[in-house]
Amino acid sequence: MNTTVSSPPSADTRPALKFITCGSVDDGKSTLIGRLLVDSKAVLQDHLAGVQRQGETDLALLTDGLSAEREQGITIDVAYRYFNTETRKFIIGDAPGHEQYTRNMVTAASSADAAVVLVDATKLDWRNADLKLLAQTRRHSLLLKLLRVPSIVFAVNKLDAIEDPTLAFTHIRNALTEFAATAGLTVTATVPVSALKGWNVVEAAADAHWCSYSGPTLLDLLEHLPVTPADVSLPVSFPVQWVEKFSSSSDTSQGRRVFWGRVATGEMTVGQAVKVMPSGLSANVAQVLDHARNPKSVAAGHSAGIVLDREVDVSRGDWLLAAGGEGDTLTAERSIRATVAWLDDEPLVAGRVYWALHGHRWVKAKVQRIVHKLDIHTLAEEEATQLEPNAIGHIELALQEPLATRPFAESRALGALVLVDTASHKTSGALLVA
Numbered sequence: 001m002n003t004t005v006s007s008p009p010s011a012d013t014r015p016a017l018k019f020i021t022c023g024s025v026d027d028g029k030s031t032l033i034g035r036l037l038v039d040s041k042a043v044l045q046d047h048l049a050g051v052q053r054q055g056e057t058d059l060a061l062l063t064d065g066l067s068a069e070r071e072q073g074i075t076i077d078v079a080y081r082y083f084n085t086e087t088r089k090f091i092i093g094d095a096p097g098h099e100q101y102t103r104n105m106v107t108a109a110s111s112a113d114a115a116v117v118l119v120d121a122t123k124l125d126w127r128n129a130d131l132k133l134l135a136q137t138r139r140h141s142l143l144l145k146l147l148r149v150p151s152i153v154f155a156v157n158k159l160d161a162i163e164d165p166t167l168a169f170t171h172i173r174n175a176l177t178e179f180a181a182t183a184g185l186t187v188t189a190t191v192p193v194s195a196l197k198g199w200n201v202v203e204a205a206a207d208a209h210w211c212s213y214s215g216p217t218l219l220d221l222l223e224h225l226p227v228t229p230a231d232v233s234l235p236v237s238f239p240v241q242w243v244e245k246f247s248s249s250s251d252t253s254q255g256r257r258v259f260w261g262r263v264a265t266g267e268m269t270v271g272q273a274v275k276v277m278p279s280g281l282s283a284n285v286a287q288v289l290d291h292a293r294n295p296k297s298v299a300a301g302h303s304a305g306i307v308l309d310r311e312v313d314v315s316r317g318d319w320l321l322a323a324g325g326e327g328d329t330l331t332a333e334r335s336i337r338a339t340v341a342w343l344d345d346e347p348l349v350a351g352r353v354y355w356a357l358h359g360h361r362w363v364k365a366k367v368q369r370i371v372h373k374l375d376i377h378t379l380a381e382e383e384a385t386q387l388e389p390n391a392i393g394h395i396e397l398a399l400q401e402p403l404a405t406r407p408f409a410e411s412r413a414l415g416a417l418v419l420v421d422t423a424s425h426k427t428s429g430a431l432l433v434a
Contacts, residue, residue, distance in 0.1 A: 015227045019151075020078075020093040020108045022144070023118035024136035028157040032118060032195035033081060033094050036219065039202035040083055078108040088223045099136065102390045103343035106143060106430050110416070113227045114151035114188075115144050116218070119172060122158045126168035131175050138376045141185060142392060143341055146432055148412060151188045151225045155218060159211060160194040169211040182379055188225065191218050230300035231411050235322035236266030236274070237330075238306060239359030239413075240314060258289065258305040259314055264359070264413035266322060267299040268306060273324035276314055277332055277404050282323055283308040300413075317361035321404060330414075332402035335368070337434045339408075340387065340395050344421065344428035348387040348395070354428055355420040356399065364400035365419065371395060394434065408432035 021029040079094045093112065095105040109115060117140060125131045144152055154176050159165040169192045180187045192200055192211040199205035202219045241261040272285040289305035290296050298304035306320060314320075321330055342348050348367065356365035373384040373393035387393045408415030417431040 014088050016089040016091055017113050017222060017225055017227060018091040018111065019114035019116060019222065020095045020112045021116045021118060022095040022105055022140040024120065024134045027118035027120040028195045029118050030094055032155065032157065032201065033092050035195045035198050035201045037081060037083055039198055040085055078104050085223060090222065099390050103427055105140060106147070106341055106343065109144055109147045109149055112149050114153065114225045115149045116153045116155050117141055119154060119156045119176065120158050121156055121162050121168045121172060124172060126162060126171055129171050131171055133175055133179055135376060138179065139390065142183060142376060145183065145185050146339055146341065148408065150228055152185060153188050153221060154190040155193045156190065157193050157195055159192050160197045160199065166211050169213065189215065189221055191215065191221065193218055231265040231413065232267055232300050234265035234411060236268050236272060237264045237322065237414055238268060238320040239264055240316055240318045240320065241360050243314065243316060256307050256311065258307055260305045262303050263298050263300045265300050265411055267297055268304055269297040272322065274320040275323040276312055277319040277321055278401055279313060281312045283310050283312050319359060319404060330404035330406065332404045334399045334402045336397050336399065336405060338395060338397065338431040339434060340393055341430045342387040342389060342391045343430065344426060345389055348429065353422060355422055357418040357420060358403050358405065363403060366398045368396040368398045405433045407434060
């Protein structure tokens, strides 16, 4: 896929792009980020000198900061790095490729605007026109779709080590295109790169027709990708994170408590009728404060302090939901159907009870039924009695207390839950409301 780009505006007028690199282990994710940082002049010389090994620069060490990562040569935790070009600022998350650290990849992807999926050409039967992709490449790509990451870019890496890079890129690109079509993935571009040599990452390859590709470099693509739009078209919803009981600024709070949090959907304005969930009490918004305590309307994605026109019982974990308008009020339910990315080391079985986190609210949740699991190789839905670690499936949950949710396809904030083991307190699964 060849993509043309136009000249972007200056970095000061464009929001920062938060993207992750993912894919199978040792596909070159950390090296790619290191190349982006070095070639965009975002690394100081003393830092660069600190990642020298036997006279050679090990670009992966610029992101693999944990001692265990450096000893084993793998990425374990998500490492965030920041850099900017003349046209844009970037926040990069280097996600691990090992199956056992899939939960870390899911965490990073849940808030990403874009993802670069690395594909190691040397691990594939690139001479075969019907080659099979690695399981982790498929799994990470499916998770990106489930998590509604807006832009997905495939970067075919290590083509410098291939005898016939043009043939390899053609076959791999075709395999990725076929997989994306079958899985329903919308792919922005497929780009040939060599992170080690720096070809087509920041600068174009020396051979202008390398791999028969004439499109933009990876950085050119990233400079033009959109950020995730806020859910401002939906009715307002607001998860309460903190209750300020005695405001230090009585002139703005009108002597009442201030409820602080981040607007999840819609726009919070004065006069808005809201219903407190789960109590069901109603009130009107008397004042809206921004993060600096300035009275003003606040849209989705931004922090706000809400003052109600009367004293009602509101605590951390409660939701303030739009009320009064047709179709505004959500119905709280005690049962939900959801897609789950299972992240625990123990299998998921029906009958188990977990803590479910929705916004800042914790409720007990019992797994009523495992509907089916997804075969990542065939993309077929299969009957299942349990979900193994890193499996993707559909389940039914019974909640101890009702929650007001929306399908994840409509709202990331209202449609996402996290399951936590009640004994170990480990994150067990990522739930996406169907």
